[in-house]
Amino acid sequence: MAGYSISKDDYLKRLRRIEGQVRGLQSMVEQDTYCIDVLTQISSVTKALQSVGLGLLDEHIRHCVREAAVESEGAGDAKVEEAVAAVARLLRS
């Protein structure tokens, strides 16, 4: 999956940043930071995670779904269903 590899470094950088933000949340809790400020930071980490997810979804449709669709209609349909189910999980989380 070429596309995925090209932006791998970008995803890793963003996920390492998110890891740092989660450690930041731990410090906030340890230092009894005001709840609302912790909640605001949680919203920001969630947004960053969703944004990585949207990037992966973009590449997935662009590459995997397309390749499957070129192969056969049945294969394409199965990939679309799988991708939409993943979006539903993102929405419900």
Next chain:
Amino acid sequence: MAGYSISKDDYLKRLRRIEGQVRGLQSMVEQDTYCIDVLTQISSVTKALQSVGLGLLDEHIRHCVREAAVESEGAGDAKVEEAVAAVARLLRS
């Protein structure tokens, strides 16, 4: 903020688990894991973060909002507005 302190260890444990999950996401990307599986894991980390947020919200209303409300109606109202704005940010993230 007594309530917060009582469950501090629980929040820290959950946030350390989330930190581990974010590191797990990095390994998944490094190993070219199938996009849909990475997306599923992202949904699960998001859900875990939201759940920490809901716990904090519960304690916040139970303690800070209540104390402010006892103090004066104006103080209580300000705290409620602030808490609902935080919920709005969670919803939009």
Next chain:
Amino acid sequence: MAGYSISKDDYLKRLRRIEGQVRGLQSMVEQDTYCIDVLTQISSVTKALQSVGLGLLDEHIRHCVREAAVESEGAGDAKVEEAVAAVARLLRS
């Protein structure tokens, strides 16, 4: 529940507007409007509904939760739990 009644007309106005938007969605589908435009309109109706929900949540905490908290700590705690569970349902929808 005085607070609720005061803004009742405002909620009804907003809900009637949302009803109109849902009828608009039906016309869009009937006229084979481009999917993405229908999706954009769905996002906008969802946002309007969530906004009514946040308004109700604000009043609920401001009045019902506060009154229960003044009555007894147990009653207040039960109301807070119920409100946070409602927020969790909004987040998962």
Next chain:
Amino acid sequence: MAGYSISKDDYLKRLRRIEGQVRGLQSMVEQDTYCIDVLTQISSVTKALQSVGLGLLDEHIRHCVREAAVESEGAGDAKVEEAVAAVARLLRS
């Protein structure tokens, strides 16, 4: 867009049901229904709307995105970007 037409009746039926639910919300507010019950119903209407949105997204990728991708890589990429932007709007609503 053949696929869209096939399920048009299903979408219209679901949207008419949602319209009825929004009218139900108006009656609930008019009758001073307990806020938490109104909030629960709002979550349920939101979920129904999102579910219509996911159905449209499925058909859109299956038909429009695929056709564009068969036409040319550039056209396919543009359609994917547009669809992911629509998912982002659903997530943020």
